[in-house]
Amino acid sequence: AQKITQTQPGMFVQEKEAVTLDCTYDTSDQSYGLFWYKQPSSGEMIFLIYQGSYDEQNATEGRYSLNFQKARKSANLVISASQLGDSAMYFCAMRHRNTGFQKLVFGTGTRLLVSP
Amino acid sequence: AAGVIQSPRHLIKEKRETATLKCYPIPRHDTVYWYQQGPGQDPQFLISFYEKMQSDKGSIPDRFSAQQFSDYHSELNMSSLELGDSALYFCASSLGRGQYFGPGTRLTVL
Numbered sequence: 681a682q683k684i685t686q687t688q689p690g691m692f693v694q695e696k697e698a699v700t701l702d703c704t705y706d707t708s709d710q711s712y713g714l715f716w717y718k719q720p721s722s723g724e725m726i727f728l729i730y731q732g733s734y735d736e737q738n739a740t741e742g743r744y745s746l747n748f749q750k751a752r753k754s755a756n757l758v759i760s761a762s763q764l765g766d767s768a769m770y771f772c773a774m775r776h777r778n779t780g781f782q783k784l785v786f787g788t789g790t791r792l793l794v795s796p
Numbered sequence: 797a798a799g800v801i802q803s804p805r806h807l808i809k810e811k812r813e814t815a816t817l818k819c820y821p822i823p824r825h826d827t828v829y830w831y832q833q834g835p836g837q838d839p840q841f842l843i844s845f846y847e848k849m850q851s852d853k854g855s856i857p858d859r860f861s862a863q864q865f866s867d868y869h870s871e872l873n874m875s876s877l878e879l880g881d882s883a884l885y886f887c888a889s890s891l892g893r894g895q896y897f898g899p900g901t902r903l904t905v906l
Contacts (some may be wrong), residue, residue, distance in 0.1 A: 713893060723884055725839070725897035732893065771838060775895070782827060782852045784895060786838035 684772050691792050692762045693762045700747070701757040701790045712776035714755040715784065716746065719769040728770075731755055737752030755765035762794045798822055802887050802891030808904045809877050817872040817901045819887030827851065828870045829895065830862055831886040839886060845870060877905045 683706045693699040716728040720747040727728050731739045731746045739746040746757040757763065759766055801820040809815050821828050828853045831839040841854035845864035856862075859877075863869040874881060882905045888897045 715895065717897070723902070724899045725886060725888075727894055727896055730893050782844050782846070783829065783841035783854060784831075784839070785841070788838055 682709075682774060682776055682785055683783055684774050686772055686787035686790050688790045689788075690789055693792065693794055695764060695794055695796050696710075696761055698758060698760045699762055699792065701770050701772075701792065703755045703757065703787060705753050705755060705772075705774050707776050709776045712774055714733065714746070714748070715773040715775070716744070716755075716757045717767075717771045719771060719789070721768070725771075729757070739793065744791075764794050764796065765796045767792060788795070800887055800889050800896055802885075802898035803899050804901060805899060806902050806904075810866070811852055811879060813877050813879060813905075815874045815877060815903060817885055817887075817903075819870045819872070819889075819898060821868055821870070821887070821889030822891075822896060825868075825889035825891040827890045827897075828864055828871050829888040829890070830856075830870070831888065833884040833886065833899075833900075835883070842872070861886070864905065874903075879905050881905050 685704045713731045714731045718726040729741045729744045731748045738748050743760045745758045768787045771789045772787045803818045829844040830842040833839040842856040842864050844852045848864045859875050862872045884900045886897050888901045890897050
């Protein structure tokens with residue numbers, strides 16, 4: 681069965697430092713997509729970054745980058761130069777062709793706290 | 797840029813009542829999804845529509861139904877509400893790679 685694992689329930693980082701949030705996935709499909717979302721305490725789900733399984737380069741979006749290691753089935757999110765506003769819950773998710781390439785399967789999330 | 801719109805943002809209902817949640821996807825997006833997020837949980841997929849046809853179905857209770865209309869907005873209808881239905885309900889839309897979520901409807905069942 682397809683599964684997303686986030687092993688860090690909580691992470692702490694100081695402002696301006698970089699932080700890596702771990703995500704591993706399990707799928708037998710060759711075609712899939714990996715997502716990261718940010719959920720602040722207000723509740724909305726904010727799309728951060730996407731990586732396709734056939735993308736040759738790691739995805740980057742501003743301060744966010746995705747460290748995609750296909751052989752290890754990992755898709756870690758790297759946030760550079762952390763800001764106080766980065767404090768939130770972060771979810772890794774996967775979409776794959778076995779499910780009609782539509783629905784997302786989420787991990788349990790990592791709560792990030794950025795301190796001054 | 798236009799985002800996914802959901803209404804209402806908050807809803808309080810009694811047990812056994814019905815609720816209707818509305819979603820307006822990003823213009824030109826062809827797929828709409830509904831997710832349920834219980835307290836302290838990750839979002840769980842309920843149902844999706846592609847070009848107004850149901851395209852995928854998750855762990856959606858039989859008491860729930862959904863449809864997508866000709867103007868592409870979607871509604872999630874929930875009947876015989878139970879305490880366990882209290883959750884944050886998200887609508888998301890996509891066209892291609894990204895999947896963009898609305899702000900959610902927080903449903904509280906008393």
